[in-house]
Each structure stands twice: as structure tokens, then as C-alpha cells.
Amino acid sequence: MSEIKKSGFVAIIGRPNVGKSTLLNSLVGEKVSITSPKPQTTRWQILGIKTLPHTQIIYIDTPGLHREEKRAMNRYMNRIANAVILDADVIVFMIDATSWRGEDELVLMKLQEAQKPIILAINKIDLVNDKADLLPLIDKLKDKLRFTHIIPISAMKAENTDELEEVIAKLLPEGPQLYPDDQVTDKNIRFQVAEIIREKLIHVTEEELPYTTTVEIEQYAPGEKLTEISAVIWVEREGQKIIVIGKKGVKLKKIGMQARREIEKLIGNKVFLRLWVKVKANWTDDDKALRNLGYE
Ligand SMILES: Nc1nc2c(ncn2[C@@H]2O[C@H](COP(=O)(O)OP(=O)(O)OP(=O)(O)O)[C@@H](O)[C@H]2O)c(=O)[nH]1
């Protein structure tokens, strides 16, 4: 019989690149959401489920809220984050201790209407030498929004994250267990595989590639000794295709190798991974193309 007495949804909200996905992974203790040094990495809402002895915390990673809304995909990403703010029981408003930007201000304004507990998590404190430097920012924010707690953390080094979890657990309402003990995310293997490939793509191409790529799994065939996977990397222009493939195919090979290793760890089987790069013009601004690629 389940011992769970409290459960609820905790939205991790903030502008791009503050470390939301890194925090989700750290709190759950497993990598369920991809991360990168580039903004606008997360494009979906992704659940990270943490089952404690008496409490089940369901964290929701969200796309970073941002200003640029010219493309349908950007509107879609912001819509997700806005919906999650409305649905969650508790909000973790995440900022970067090293930089406050206009987009943080934007998030702050959105949260003003939220009638629920909001925790301010000031991330990346491992980069701050003198913690007293945070005080002016904290003072300014305190005047703008009522926070139940203000917690400086390092998601990357797991500093103060236990304290954050404790505070969150206390704020959750009474409720039943919503997911089985051993489930850590709501996303299926195909989704996770596509995301791992996209993460390696972002890392390997670094500054060269704009945010207009996506990954589609065409075939996923599990076998006893080998799982065969074919995936398409969609780009918007021929020039981007050349960047992804690289000289003599070096980049694509690197992406494939790094992705394969991580997928093998995830599924516990050998993987044969085929990657294709294809061009679909302006898919990030085409509602129909977005739906076909899984952006509902
Ligand atoms: N030094 C330091 N870097 C961090 C910390 N947390 C995250 N980062 C780095 O910040 C970058 C962005 O992290 P993500 O977790 O992808 O950020 P995000 O908020 O999910 O970004 P989007 O999905 O684009 O909204 C990555 O390079 C992380 O390694 C931290 O506590 N300290």
C-alpha cells in the first residue's frame, strides 16, 4: 500500500539558460531533460518525478520564457510555460545570480498574478565569490513579488538543492501517489532518444547553428542484442545542412557517436543509429509542420 500522503506539481519557471533543466535533473537524480550552454534548449514541458517516503513531487521543466515571438515555435514554447504557471501547485522562479535581464523582468510580471506559493531560486552561486553581492538583487525582488522562500542554489553542484526540496515538500497539498515509485518522467523512450540526439547536435555545432533544428525518430526497432534507430535531423536551409554534416561528415559522425553512447546507457542495449539531415523550409513558423513534428 502506498505511504504517500502529499503530492503535487512544481513548475520550474524562468528565462532561457538560467539552469531550469539542470535543476530538474539534479532534483530527480537522473537526466530526464537535456541541457546546453545555449538559450532555448527546452521546447516542451517535461515532468521529473521524485518519490520520497511520504511525498511525491512532480517537477515540471518548462521552455525559458522569452521575448522573441516571431515564429510559431517561439509562441508555442511561451504558451507551454504560461500554461504550466496556471496549473502548478508551487512555482520555483529561477534566476541566474550572475545576470539579471529584461526577460527576467518579463517572468516576474507574469508571476504577479499567480495565486500560489512562489520560491525564488537564485542559481549559479558557484560563480559568485562574495555572496553579499546578491543582497541588492534580493532586496529589489522582495519589493516586487511575495516569495515564500528565497534560496540561493547551484543546480550544477547540487548546493542547497536538498534544502530547496525540503521547502517544496512542505508546501505541497495532501494528495495521493500519482505515478509508480520507479517512474522518473512522463516522456517515452522515442522522445528521450530524439532529445539526446538534439542535445548532441547543439553541443557539437556550438555557435554555428541557429535554434531551427529538430529531430524526428523514423524507426525504433528494439532487438534482443541490438536496437536499430533511424532519425532525421530537420534543418531549414541547405547551409545549415552543411554545418550539421561538417567537413567529410565529421560533425554528423561525432553527433551520432555521442548520442549512441548515451542512448545505449539509457536503454541498456547496443544501438545501431542512423542519422539523416533533411531540409524543410521555415518549419519553425509553419503550424502544420510543427504539428507533424510533434509540437502540439
Ligand atoms: N556554473 C553553473 N552553471 C550552471 C548551473 N546550472 C546550470 N548551469 C549551466 O547553464 C547552462 C544552461 O543550463 P540549462 O539547464 O540548459 O538552462 P535552462 O534554464 O533549462 O535553459 P532553456 O531550456 O534554454 O530555457 C548550461 O550550460 C548549464 O551547465 C550552476 O548552478 N552553475
Ligand SMILES: [Mg+2]
Ligand atoms: Mg531547459
